[in-house]
Each structure stands twice: as structure tokens, then as C-alpha cells.
Amino acid sequence: MQNNDHSDRDALNDLPNGVKLSWGLGKQPSRGPKGELSVKKIVDAAIAIADQEGLAAVSMNRVASSLGFTTMSLYRYISSKDDLLILMQDAICEVAIPPETDGSDWREQMRAYLKACTDIFCSHPWFGDLSITSIPLGPNNLQVIDWMLRTMRDFPLNDYEKMSILLLISSYARSTGIIKRDMVRAIQAGGSAEAFTGLNYSAALKQLVQPERFPSLHPIVMSGAYTGENESENTVGDDFDFGLERILDGIQHYLDIKRED
Template sequence: MTDDDAPELPRGIALAWGVAADPQRGPKREMSVERIVDAAVELADADGIGAVSMAAVASALGFTSMSLYRYVSAKDDLLLLMQEQATGVPPESVRLLDGWRAKLLALYVEQVLLYQRHPWMLSLPITGSPITPNSSAWLDAGLAALDGTPLTSEERVAVALAATGAARWCGIVQAGYTEQSRGSGLSPDQVAIREAELYDRVISAEEFPALRRAIDDGVFTSPADPFRFAIERVLDGVSAYIDGLERGAPHEQNDDWIALDPAELAGDRRVKDAQKAVREAEKALRDARKAERQAVRDASERLSRSRR
């Protein structure tokens, strides 16, 4: 592919890489893409992504909305640049650690902290691979951590994505607890206790036996970090796989992507109606089994009373 055949960079990505043309005319020289993004990130950090609009950012800078559009032509571009700035680059200290596992775990921890500092980032949709500089730097760091291992390029990407995904999931849950704390005035520990109490009221051993046992074991008020446990076990699996490769085991490959049937993607009405019917039937079955369990309990109580 020649340069002429290559797709043109969208303006937001071009701005992130610093290759977009500056506006020919504009307001005072104090205005710049960097200042616009700084102001937008400050708004999002303080009040969430819902507080960010071109008008709000312009007001914070003392300019008009139209002035901003000379520098950032669309709100989607602004959101991308905000994410890019908040993401930053991985700490250099990660590269100085010994071993692929220590490096990947450190990247995981740093990404969780990143989401705690900027929880609004979790509200932004994932629209594809990280094409911006800082986002690319994180993926590069994950791949670099696996240099020297017998993993293939595809396997290294898979492992790096597993660590990134685990960090994002942890960030989503922790951000949710933080938001509850902010809205209720309760501490995160108090939120967890309240959550456990709510579960205790509605989860029965008859209907949800495994979840009931977990509640009784105090999982919702435990100080243990389930996300750290999970990422450690993922890395255990990667370590075992690498050990196998070093002993001569073959590489494994799975091409079975999870995907919707084309008929579902096309929005076929008959498919939607059939799926709705299945959901309703499954709900009816759960309700019937619940009624059955209640009937058995009632019958057992009557039998017990009659024998007294």
C-alpha cells in the first residue's frame, strides 16, 4: 500500500499524534488544543463525563463554543483527546522490573489506579484498537513485558489484553462503589455492608443455593481483593503454558470467536420474537420451580404438624 492509498487519519487521531493542521484563524493566542483538553479533563474529573460539553469547556476557558470548534471540530474528537491525555504513558519503573509476570502485574495495578483517578474514562466506548500514542504505549509495554518468552505474537497480544481487561473490570466495579459512596455519604466499607444486607434479604438458599452460601461466608464484606486473586490465577495459567512450551509442547490456537448469528445482527423481527419467547419461557420455568419448592415446604410443614 502506498501513502496515497493509505486511509486518511480521522482528525481526532491526527490531533493526538500532532499531525493535524493548526487552524488558520482563531481567537486569542492563549487558546490551544492542549488547553481545551486540560479544561475538559478537569470538568470530567470533578463532575463526571456528563458535565463535559463544548459549551461548558468554552465557558471554563472564557471563550465561546464556536471558538473551540476551530481547534476541536467535534465532541467525539474531544473525548478521544481527553482519554488520551488521562491515559498518559506507563511508568518507566515498570520496564525496570525483572520478569514478564512482575511487569504485567505492575501494568495491571497502574491501570486500575488510572481508572480510580479518572473513572469517567470507563464511560467512553471502546471503538477499536488503541491507535493514539499513549494508548499504544500501554499495549506496547504489555507486549514488551513478554519479550524473551516463547509465546507467539498472537499469544502475547492475548495475554496483554487479558491483563488490560482485568484492570478495566476492576476499575468498573471500584468506580461503582466510589459513586455510591459519593451519592450516599457512606464509606466504601459501609456501602459493602449495606449491599450484603440487601442480598441477605432477597437471596434464599432454595432459589440461589451457591450465592446464599457465598453470602453466609461473608464474601461481600471480606477485605480480600477478588480481582487481584483472579489476575494472579490468569498469570499462573500463562506461566504454566510458557513452561509447557519450553518443554516442547505445541502452541495452542483457538479461532472460535464468540459472535452473534448474522440474522441477529440484521435485526430480523422473527428472531427477536423467538428470543423473547424463550426468555419468557425460561422465566416461567424459574417461577414454576420456585412455586414447586414453596409447595414442597408447605406440604412438609403440614405433614410435620399432623404427626405431632
């Protein structure tokens, strides 16, 4: 039994320091006045800086200054900026997970999951600037994953298939979240919403996109569909919603095949 306990401790020690802190496994410093600093206060301050000025503005020195402490004071709680970034990322992934209800529609649940994920990119624009360095390991990240897996509890799929669907939906959430974030950034920087529909460039593109060079694109440009003309004729609706619905249709089709086997 002691060997097992030792093995469990070794496994936890393999986790990055930032992940261990997110689980409350790190040792709190014994020196200094109690209550003046904490991991949460440091992370909250760093998130506030990143929200206002971007990820590049976050440094241990800057966070310490915003809290009125020396940089060395922060290192007693969080040992590096990399650990701080891990904690920031997990902190903003704390979302309100809807309660489980009997007979709830899995498609609606997945729509809610995707919205919660994409909203993070708009609420915290720096989130998409963080590189993916490992599988999710923090408690808030895993809580969101648990929510998504809950929607597939009754699916006739094995664990690997469920994880693949999770990756599919999460990847779509990330791509749409970053696009929406970039659109908001561009408009805040003085750009126009029309630039994203391309409506202002419609006439120019109709001259430039010739059928000899762009045989498949040309009729789309000429119809106005490429630049958002004649929106009243658009039966698809929001492009992102359309894409999600086709993904969900594909999942439904796969489920139907599995149930027939």
C-alpha cells in the same frame, strides 16, 4: 516511490480526526492570536470539567466558556466533540512507564501495568463511561500497550498469543477499574463501605438464602464468606489481587506448556 508516499498519506487520512490530532498531524489554525488557544489547552479544560462534573457536562460550548472563548474558536482547533473525546481519552492514558531493568520479573511488571490502568478509572471516573469504538490508536494508548508487550518480549509465543494476553490483562484491568470507581462514587454519594462487603445484610441473607433454592450458595452465606464475616479466616487477601494472581498463574502454565513443545 511517489506512489508509496501517496499511499502512506492516504493511510494517515483514514485515521479519525481526533487520532490525527493526538499525533500532531492536524493543521493548526492560522487565524487568531498565537498562544491563546491550543489543542492541549482545550483538552485539559475538558478533562477538568469531566473530572469534576462527569462526562455529560462536557460540551464544546462548556469548554469554550471555561476558557473564555467562543465555541466557534474551539472548532478551529478540534472539529467535533467526538474528536475531543478521543483526545481526552488518550491524554489521560499518559502514565509514568517504569524503566526497563535486566532480569525484572514479568509478573511484577504485569502487576504494575494493571495498577496503572486501574488507577486511571479512579483518577478520572468518566473514563469508564466512554464506549470502546476501535482498537487503541493514540500515541499514549500505544505507549502503554508497548510497555505491556515489553513484559512478554522473551515469551516463547507468537504475536497473536501475546496480543491475546494483552487483551486478557487489559480486560481485567477495565473490569476491576470500573468496579473500584463505582465503589468510590457510591461512598462519595453517601453510601457506606460496609455495603460492598454485605456485612450489614448478613443476618437477612442467612434467612432468605435457603438450601432448597440456592444449594451451592447457601453454605457460602452461612459460613460468612459471602458477606465478609470472619475476615481473619480469609487466606486469599484482596479479591482483585487474587483474581490477577490466578490469571498470572494461568499465563505461567501456558508458558510452561509452550516451552515443553
